Amino acid sequence: SYELTQxxxxxxxxxxxxxxxxxxxxxxxxxAYWYQQKSGQAPVLVIYEDxxxxxxxxxxxxxxxxxxxxxxxISGAQVEDEADYxxxxxxxxxxxxxxxxxxxxxVL
Amino acid sequence: xxxxxxxxxxVKKPGATxxxxxxxxxxxxTDYYMHWVQQAPGKGLEWMGLVDPEDGExxxxxxxxxxxxITADTSTDTAYMELSSLxxxxxxxxxxxxxxxxxSSGYSLGYWGQGTLVTVSS
Numbered sequence: 001s002y003e004l005t006q007x008x009x010x011x012x013x014x015x016x017x018x019x020x021x022x023x024x025x026x027x028x029x030x031x032a033y034w035y036q037q038k039s040g041q042a043p044v045l046v047i048y049e050d051x052x053x054x055x056x057x058x059x060x061x062x063x064x065x066x067x068x069x070x071x072x073x074i075s076g077a078q079v080e081d082e083a084d085y086x087x088x089x090x091x092x093x094x095x096x097x098x099x100x101x102x103x104x105x106x107v108l
Numbered sequence: 109x110x111x112x113x114x115x116x117x118x119v120k121k122p123g124a125t126x127x128x129x130x131x132x133x134x135x136x137x138t139d140y141y142m143h144w145v146q147q148a149p150g151k152g153l154e155w156m157g158l159v160d161p162e163d164g165e166x167x168x169x170x171x172x173x174x175x176x177x178i179t180a181d182t183s184t185d186t187a188y189m190e191l192s193s194l195x196x197x198x199x200x201x202x203x204x205x206x207x208x209x210x211x212s213s214g215y216s217l218g219y220w221g222q223g224t225l226v227t228v229s230s
Contacts, residue, residue, distance in 0.1 A: 001170055031213060035153070042203060042220040043153065048211060054218070086153050090215050095167050097143060097155035097215055 002026065002091035004100035011106040018074040020103045022087030025068055032070035033088040034063055036081075037102075043086065047072060077107045110134035112204050112221035119227045125192040128224045130204030132185050138162040140207040141214045142187040144178055147223075148200040156202075158215075159187060194228045201225050 004024040012018045022032060032050050035043035045054055047063035050070060060075045070089075074081055087100040115129040130142065144156040157168035161180035168176055177190040187204055201223040208218030 031216075033216060035217075037153075042223055043217075044220075045216075045218050048216055048218070049213070054208075084152075088153075088155075088217065090213075094215070096169060097158070097217075099145075099153040099155060102152040 002096070002098050004087050004089060004098055006085075006087060006100040006103045008101070009104045009106065011108075012077050014079055014107055015076050018077045018081070018105055018107070020072045020074075020085050020087075020105065022070045022072075022089075022100050023068050024070075024089060024098070024100075026092040027065060027068050027070055027089060029092070030089045030094065032063065032065050034061075034070075034072045035086045035088060036083045037086065038083045046085075074105075077105070079107050081105060082107045110208075110219050112206065112219055114202075114204060114221040114224045117225040117227070119229065120194050122195055122228060122230055124194050124228075125190060126194060126226050127188055127190040128202055128204075128226070130187045130189070130221050132187070132206070135209070137180070137185040138182055139209075142178070142180060143205045143215075143217055144176075144189045145203045145205055145217075146200045147203070148197070151200075156189070161187065191226075194226075196228050199226065199228045 034047040036046045037043040050065040051063045062073045086102045111133045138161045141158045143158040146154045159178040159180045179188045204221040205217040
């Protein structure tokens with residue numbers, strides 16, 4: 001079955017740029033979405049359709065996609081950005097949703 | 109304001125069936141797919157499947173095929189997820205999620221319920 005691959009963890013100091021990658025064979029043709037999940041809370045959409053930012057999401061969050069890799073970038077990461085981040089897309093058929101394994105972002 | 113309100117926590121014995129509800133408000137229920145997502149304790153998110161409330165069509169992830177049934181009741185604007193033959197590995201939080209109007213794909217998950225904890229234990 002189709003898989004999206006993320007690094008298990010990323011660590012940065014406050015103010016640095018954090019980049020979280022997501023690789024998948026169908027990403028050249030399918031949108032990537034990114035979700036932030038803090039402990040005990042439901043996921044929150046932070047990037048949709050590869051690079052669009054929902055209203056209310058800080059400008060330091062951005063997304064890009066090239067070839068088989070999508071990237072979530074947090075420019076000037078803040079302590080409050082510490083969370084698990086998941087990429088999400090569909091398989092090549094477009095019929096099944098798929099999440100990446102998640103990346104734990106540490107900001108300290 | 110869009111709201112997805114899920115039913116409360118459940119405790120089930122192995123082999124039993126659980127049915128969770130997700131009542132929506134603030135948008136037209138039949139306009140967007142309703143998805144369900146599983147999250148086991150300390151684990152990642154896993155897409156389970158979806159229902160199109162307009163016609164009841166469903167698509168399930170291979171992992172859950174045969175054990176999961178997702179339905180939609182348009183008279184009450186409520187979606188349901190039923191999982192049968194429960195085992196300890198099904199202990200998880202289950203979320204319903206749907207699409208925002210501004211998204212171009214019905215697979216975008218912009219609105220989420222609060223989650224329902226299902227515990228499977230003898």
